Each structure stands twice: as C-alpha cells, then as structure tokens.
Amino acid sequence: MTIDFFKGNKGKIFLPLVLLPVWFLLYHFLQPLTDWLVFSVFGMTKGQHLAEALWFFIFEFPKVMLLLTLIIFFIGIIRTYFTPERTRKALEGKKTFTGNVMAALLGIVTPFCSCSAIPLFLGFVEAGVPLGVTFSFLISSPMINEVAIILLYGMFGWKVVLIYIGTGLAIAILAGWIIGLLKLEHWVEDWVYKTKVGQNLMEEEKLNFSDRIKFGYEAVRDIVGKVWIYVALGIAVGAGAHGYVPQEFMAALMGKSAWYSVPLSVLIGIPLYSNAAGIVPIVAVLIEKGASLGTALAFMMAVIGLSLPEMVILRKVLKLPLIFTFIGIVGTGIMIVGFLFNWIF
Numbered sequence: 001m002t003i004d005f006f007k008g009n010k011g012k013i014f015l016p017l018v019l020l021p022v023w024f025l026l027y028h029f030l031q032p033l034t035d036w037l038v039f040s041v042f043g044m045t046k047g048q049h050l051a052e053a054l055w056f057f058i059f060e061f062p063k064v065m066l067l068l069t070l071i072i073f074f075i076g077i078i079r080t081y082f083t084p085e086r087t088r089k090a091l092e093g094k095k096t097f098t099g100n101v102m103a104a105l106l107g108i109v110t111p112f113c114s115c116s117a118i119p120l121f122l123g124f125v126e127a128g129v130p131l132g133v134t135f136s137f138l139i140s141s142p143m144i145n146e147v148a149i150i151l152l153y154g155m156f157g158w159k160v161v162l163i164y165i166g167t168g169l170a171i172a173i174l175a176g177w178i179i180g181l182l183k184l185e186h187w188v189e190d191w192v193y194k195t196k197v198g199q200n201l202m203e204e205e206k207l208n209f210s211d212r213i214k215f216g217y218e219a220v221r222d223i224v225g226k227v228w229i230y231v232a233l234g235i236a237v238g239a240g241a242h243g244y245v246p247q248e249f250m251a252a253l254m255g256k257s258a259w260y261s262v263p264l265s266v267l268i269g270i271p272l273y274s275n276a277a278g279i280v281p282i283v284a285v286l287i288e289k290g291a292s293l294g295t296a297l298a299f300m301m302a303v304i305g306l307s308l309p310e311m312v313i314l315r316k317v318l319k320l321p322l323i324f325t326f327i328g329i330v331g332t333g334i335m336i337v338g339f340l341f342n343w344i345f
Helices: 008-013 015-041 049-079 084-091 096-109 114-126 131-143 146-156 158-181 190-194 209-244 247-254 261-269 276-288 293-305 308-314 320-344
Strands: none
Touching: 015 049, 049 146, 049 209, 049 276, 084 096, 084 131, 096 131, 096 158, 114 131, 114 190, 131 158, 131 293, 146 158, 146 276, 158 293, 158 320, 209 276, 247 261, 247 293, 261 293, 261 320, 276 293, 293 320, 308 320
C-alpha cells in the first residue's frame, strides 16, 4: 500500500524543496537526538554491545533514507533523457574500444535490472552492437549503481565515490574489450541471432518538464519503496557487526596484511545476492572494523556486479562457457582493483 502525500504535479515539484531542508536539519541534530534516545530514554550505557548496535541503526537509517529519497528524485528526472531505445541507437555502429567506453558511460545513467537483461541484450544484437560493447554496458549498468553512489557518499564522502565510479568504469571497459577481442560470438545461443526484437524496447516518448518531474516522483516511490527493506536489513547487519564483531578479527580476515583477503572476498561475494542498498552499510562497518578499503570495495563489486539472478537470466541467451568467461574476467578485474587500492591506501 502506497500513501501519496503529494497530490498533483505541483506537490511533486515541491518534493525536493521539502526534503532538502529536512535532510540538513536531521543531519545536524541526528547525533544528539540519537544519544538522547539511546542513553537517556532507553537508559543504556555507552560502550555496551547492544547500545552501540542500537545507536548505529538509529543514527544511520533515517539519514540514509532521506538522502536516498532526495537524490533518486533528481536521478529519475535525468533518466528520462536516456531510454533503452535511445541507448541502443547510440551504440549502433560503434566498434572496439571507443564503443566499450561509450557503452560503459551510458550504463551508468540508463535504467537496467536483471529482468531487463535479455530484452536489452537482444536489442543490442539486432542493432549490430558488438558482443564486447554489449558486455561493457551489461557490466557497468548494475555495478555503478545510483543507490550505491548515494550510500557511499553518505557514509564515506566523495573520495570513495569517485574511486567506486572510476574502478567500476575501468572494469566494464576493459572486460568488454577483452571479451570482444576473444571473438566469443559462437558461445551466444543460436536462437538469439534469429530473433527480431523490433520495438520491444521502450519507445521514444515526447516528455515536457512536468512529465519529467512526475517521472522523478514515481522513481522515488518505485525505487525507495522496493529498497527500503534492504537498507534496513543492511544497516541492521552493519549495526550488529558494529556492536559485536571484534576489530581484531575483521582486521585479520580482511585487512591489508592478509594476502588472501581480496580473492576470498570476491569468492564470497560472487554467489551472494544483494542489491547496493543492502551491501553498502555492511561494507561501511567492515571498513570501520579494520577491513582494508580495497578488500571491502572488491567484496561490494563482486556482490553487485556478478549477482546470481543476473547470471541465471543471462543463461537463457548465453552458453555456459561465455558466462564463466564473463565471471572470470570481471572477477579478475575486481581482484586487481582490490589489490591496487590496498597498495595505494
């Protein structure tokens, strides 16, 4: 059940104007308010495991949810300019490395989820987009996720956000380029090349600014409505780790000194399924508890960029050798990024 507090387009236009000052006020007063609730109202003692876990959850959840709502509104407006059909047309005729770069950049702003993997893939094949270029798009679109960007900014700041975007782009471009060089088209299911998609992808629409504002509002209702539970669960897991997991244990398992930490984190992350909303709060606590930045980023990228549901859906259009090649190349790229940033930072 959805409650619409903003009736009509005028109310929807004022949504960000309402949320922006609310977020800044909440952010300013949230820490003393959380201290008052946990240590005065609930009567807990600072330093206790349960008190620290509860404090973490109460402090992080409203801050993240308001920031998520505000930014997704503007992202929703931006996405009205990048429909799947327009993306397909932009990539037609693009070859080798230039096409990989363009596809990876378009993947950041173009809507994509596991359920749309097959129609997008079919549309790209029909348009003559090379296989490697298609994979650059399929990698960057879920991996460089707007929810992950928002949460990473809220928890770590712009430095980590830029690292995340830059490394995600590098993996998408290079992995797609390598797949293109290997000439693996024979590992695509035969029926794919016989399929005529026509206009199955989203048709171009003529939208005025009011329509785009409405789309931004609907993006808030749709995306936040779906991910809030993952945000809550992720922050709850993070709160438990914050309160109960010893720092020495996490530093030994995922710290710089553990040479196996990066490949282990990728191997653990590949079969796991979580979206960015659920995994970023956990990554924040891993770093706080002693995990190195490169290892934590490698774990997050493996979970988001190599999700099990996406692999299962892609199996309908790709043969197993290509899927395993895809996982191997992207997984290797993620490990290189993890080792690199552990060395730099």
